[in-house]
Amino acid sequence: MSEQKYFVDHDTNSETHSFQGRLKIAMDQIGGFSALMRETGLSNSAISNYLKGRKPKIDIAIKIAEVCKVDAAWLILGGQHDKSTDIISHSSKNEIINIPLLNVEASAGNGLVSPEWHDAEMIPFSRDLVYQLLGSVPKSLFMMRVQGDSMSPTIHPKDILFVDYAPNRLTQGIYVMAAGELTLVKRLAAKDPTTFSVISDNTAYPTFDVPMERACWGNASPDADLRIVGRVIKVLHDFD
Template identity: 30%
Template sequence: MESNPRAVLERLCAERGEDFAGLSRMLGRNSAYIQQFVRRGVPRKLKEEERKKLARFFGVPESLLGGPPDADKPPPGLIPVKRTLVHASAGPGAFAGEERGGPYFAFDERWLRTLTPSASSKLSIIRVEGDSMAPTLNAGDDILVDLGDCMERLRDGIYVLRADDVLVVKRLAIHPTGRRVTVQSDNPAYPDWPDCDIDAIHCIGRVIWAGRKLG
């Protein structure tokens, strides 16, 4: 995991399509403030409130932006879920070799238990690539994947699958008889994979929630 707050902030901006000037204004600073911090090292470190605001905005631990490790502990009643820094493609696919532990989101415990009984260690946030699942899922959406809800309970729904060493996110439609399944794209511009052997499906986890940026 990156430990340089400047490198982390630059990467997050590139991933999320944000710009330094917009972040500066959000902090109530002049438009060059974040650019100077990232590119020139001025100021030497962010103020605590600035760091907290940026960490909340990007949904990452404060420690990635220069905060102390104990600043990452979620408040009581919130369950932390790790974000896997690999994209589950709704298009050509993302290589599984990119997987690594990353920042986490924290969810209200009672709300999360209405979605799944799985432990937080069995949950992961993954970023969506491509548009084959649009309009249900769009490129850049974050999806909550239940890694403990897969082959043993396979049923109609949206899943992250491994296919030819890449990760894809697709809708599964289980045939009422026999061990067959259709792998579907919600975008009609993309073909389905009909009548697949259910034993040939390599399921990673079921998608149980999605979050997206508006506008």
């Protein structure tokens, strides 16, 4: 198997500071524009648009990274300054971890009936980059895409969420949650000592309340009206 490579930025003016700059570097690994078209099946116009600044869907970015044999997280997110080397092998100082990208969209709207949750693609990230992005490397982590605008301007349609699903004390924050058959992303806050308010940042959407005794993590309570799937710890706005 060919060794995957992880590139790092040298300064904030570096070519790798933008997605199109990183894409140019990635293409060079396999012979340029024509080779990328041939190996990915992407059209001339699609690649041209990406080189002009249009962001691909994350699954397309992952496919490009795999074909070009570069770190998918680096291509999508970029990296930090490191003067020691231009290219860092994933087998050296950067351990690779796989984060599942669920094949389900949480609705920042009125709700979405979710398909099978177990159908996820494992996305490779360097541990250093995850730490840079999140400030920690949670073991209980997944990613998912958002649809709907009820959390705008905080979260936009097609944004990618990093979600920590380890059960913890419920505090004010943004959570992925399930209400019946619907999967939602909303802000949770304590209305009073016995009631949670489920809030949309977009004021066009109404707030609703749930008794605290009727909310739980996952399937902890068979009678719960609101089940917390995980806490949103990072939002990626870059990819549409």
